[in-house]
Amino acid sequence: MGKTWQSLMDKLNCPTVSSIKTDGKKIFVTSFCSGFHFSDDLGNTWEDRNGGLPTLKTATFLETPQGRCFLGTDQYGLFYSNTLGKNCSWDKFFEKYSISSLSYIGNILLVGTNLGIFTGKIESDNFKKLNFIRGNPYILHLIRVNGNVVAAVKNLGLFVTNNGKHFVKMNCCDFENISAMYYSKGDGKLYIGDSQGELYFINLSQPFPIADTSLNLGSTSKGRKISGKISVVNLLERES
Numbered sequence: 643m644g645k646t647w648q649s650l651m652d653k654l655n656c657p658t659v660s661s662i663k664t665d666g667k668k669i670f671v672t673s674f675c676s677g678f679h680f681s682d683d684l685g686n687t688w689e690d691r692n693g694g695l696p697t698l699k700t701a702t703f704l705e706t707p708q709g710r711c712f713l714g715t716d717q718y719g720l721f722y723s724n725t726l727g728k729n730c731s732w733d734k735f736f737e738k739y740s741i742s743s744l745s746y747i748g749n750i751l752l753v754g755t756n757l758g759i760f761t762g763k764i765e766s767d768n769f770k771k772l773n774f775i776r777g778n779p780y781i782l783h784l785i786r787v788n789g790n791v792v793a794a795v796k797n798l799g800l801f802v803t804n805n806g807k808h809f810v811k812m813n814c815c816d817f818e819n820i821s822a823m824y825y826s827k828g829d830g831k832l833y834i835g836d837s838q839g840e841l842y843f844i845n846l847s848q849p850f851p852i853a854d855t856s857l858n859l860g861s862t863s864k865g866r867k868i869s870g871k872i873s874v875v876n877l878l879e880r881e882s
């Protein structure tokens with residue numbers, strides 16, 4: 643429970659860890675110096691899978707429910723593989739970007755980079771950039787929360803999407819220097835660590851409304867009416 647810690651350097655020489663993910667007894671580790679490693683026995687033994695990569699500077703890993711695996715690198719872009727077996731060899735999706743984080747909604751893959759978020763279908767090779775923020779925002783983290791995805795954007799705070807297409811600013815809090823983020827399903831809290839060493843949390847165990855700060859309802863001439871539909875979105879469900 644965090645009271646004592648044991649070094650795994652004798653089993654995995656990976657001093658510059660860039661990400662750690664777990665799934666049951668599986669542990670997935672990316673590193674900026676020794677590539678991608680995984681264990682399926684809680685860290686007792688480790689395998690590395692770096693075939694086909696032009697660099698060992700790996701930054702983030704994602705295994706999707708569809709079985710396809712994705713590996714993001716620093717400066718060399720995104721790679722994929724349909725297996726982590728001994729014949730695993732990573733194929734390139736797109737390059738010239740530093741991949742900071744990976745997530746998904748349904749069959750849509752979300753790729754966080756140093757120049758924004760790219761999306762595409764998990765089984766496809768066609769990705770396009772989302773322009774929910776002008777310019778080239780640096781995406782720090784993408785994390786799943788109740789089937790939705792929260793994005794931490796450098797100097798701009800938190801944004802959320804429930805469809806992988808449209809992101810809305812989370813105006814509940816103002817975090818500009820986010821360095822780490824973790825969602826705990828057990829207590830429904832989104833934990834946020836900043837670059838100053840402070841730790842915060844947002845309680846998302848109850849419905850959390852998400853809305854743009856303004857709505858453009860268009861215009862109409864005198865004596866005429868317009869009608870439409872407004873959707874109220876929260877991080878637990880979608881209601882209209």
